Amino acid sequence: ETGVTQTPRHLVMGMTNKKSLKCEQHLGHNAMYWYKQSAKKPLELMFVYSLEERVENNSVPSRFSPECPNSSHLFLHLHTLQPEDSALYLCASSQGGGINNSPLHFGNGTRLTVT
Amino acid sequence: AQSVTQLGSHVSVSEGALVLLRCNYSSSVPPYLFWYVQYPNQGLQLLLKYTTGATLVKGINGFEAEFKKSETSFHLTKPSAHMSDAAEYFCAVSAPGTASKLTFGTGTRLQVTL
Numbered sequence: 564e565t566g567v568t569q570t571p572r573h574l575v576m577g578m579t580n581k582k583s584l585k586c587e588q589h590l591g592h593n594a595m596y597w598y599k600q601s602a603k604k605p606l607e608l609m610f611v612y613s614l615e616e617r618v619e620n621n622s623v624p625s626r627f628s629p630e631c632p633n634s635s636h637l638f639l640h641l642h643t644l645q646p647e648d649s650a651l652y653l654c655a656s657s658q659g660g661g662i663n664n665s666p667l668h669f670g671n672g673t674r675l676t677v678t
Numbered sequence: 679a680q681s682v683t684q685l686g687s688h689v690s691v692s693e694g695a696l697v698l699l700r701c702n703y704s705s706s707v708p709p710y711l712f713w714y715v716q717y718p719n720q721g722l723q724l725l726l727k728y729t730t731g732a733t734l735v736k737g738i739n740g741f742e743a744e745f746k747k748s749e750t751s752f753h754l755t756k757p758s759a760h761m762s763d764a765a766e767y768f769c770a771v772s773a774p775g776t777a778s779k780l781t782f783g784t785g786t787r788l789q790v791t792l
Binding site: 567569603604605606608653655666667668669670671672 | 768781784
């Protein structure tokens, strides 16, 4: 399998539930990202991991908790979400972030609905 | 700081007609510019990118874009639209060396009609 794989593709959860989104990349990249895509809004960068260390957190509420156990895997742990958190969550990976500025490779996303 | 403006949230063209999707950017440093495409129920796929050098860049599926510094634009074009081009297109900008700071536009949905 190649590319960036996200599971599950769809998730419906209540506001009191705890769930996790999973992302796996098979491209040998060393940086991974979580983006939130809401209708009629630009993609919002949530978290960036480079070499398994979190290097960016764009003021994301604490009900979203990322985890990057190794350079191929990225998780987003969710708890006590709000209905406005319903969106498409996209994972991406890239190689480096320096002069090479490798483009992002995206997964197909997880469509999250909070009820 | 960077920003991207995509003019027109929806564009409709006939099959075989010229496709023109507009993107203007703002950047305090020489920008890197990207176009991504998103098909229904899928993630974003890179169409093309401009970093340095030739200002006319060619991408996949017959698309190309031209970096015009004087107009701060990076419009996406394709001479002849195909039904399979129907998708959402995103323009994005970053500063050199900061791949993690990609700023996206709000997207343009392209409809192709018979």
